Amino acid sequence: MRQRWVPESPRDELVMETMKSVRAFSDAMDHMHGGLRGDMDMNATDLAALRMLIMREQRGEWVSPHAIATHLAISTASTTKLLDRLTASGHLERRPHPSDRRARVVVLSELARADFYRHFGERMLRMRQAMTGYSDDELRAVVRFLADMEVALSGEG
Known part of the structure; x- marks a missing residue:
């Protein structure tokens, strides 16, 4: 069992503050x-499935029922x-996979898209407005940081 990490340098203190900010952001996302x-x-699982589909759609990925089960751990x-x-x-449609006749995609x-964005649109506007005080380089650093955190939390890195 690992012992609790205790910051020992100014850099460690900054890392700790960053981790606290990530937890606060995660809490705000949970609230949203x-x-x-x-x-x-x-329910939470239905909404998580829609969010997953939106993210995968934005990446241009097809989603199978198995991928949903794996992502949601159900x-x-x-x-x-x-x-x-x-x-x-x-909210969903099941369709034949575009290149594998045996498979289905969701x-x-x-x-669903209209419903989700109707409810989420105001929140997205407030998030975009919160970014106006950041330079392009700062936003690129945030993007890189969040991508690194995604990899770290998914266990794929």
Whole structure:
């Protein structure tokens, strides 16, 4: 078992402050997602699936039911229920994979995209406004930092 890390230098203190800021940001994101769940009348897993699909869509990636199960750490049966629920509500569509006739992919419906952005749009505007005081180089550093944190937290780095 690792012992609690204690900062021993000015650099360590800065790292600790950065980690505290990351936790505060994560807490703010949790709060925002709680509000979105209420706004969209969805449970946490359903909203997490939509967020995953939006992120993968922005990256140009196809999403399989298995990828959703893996990302959300839920069983195949739970994934089927989630997909049935979100398909019935009009938020998802199941389609044939574009290059593998045996496989299926899950995509956001136009309703889901419009619903998500309608509820999230004001929050995105406030986030963009918060960035106005940062230079392009500072924003690039933030992008690099967050990408590194994503890799560190996913265990892929």
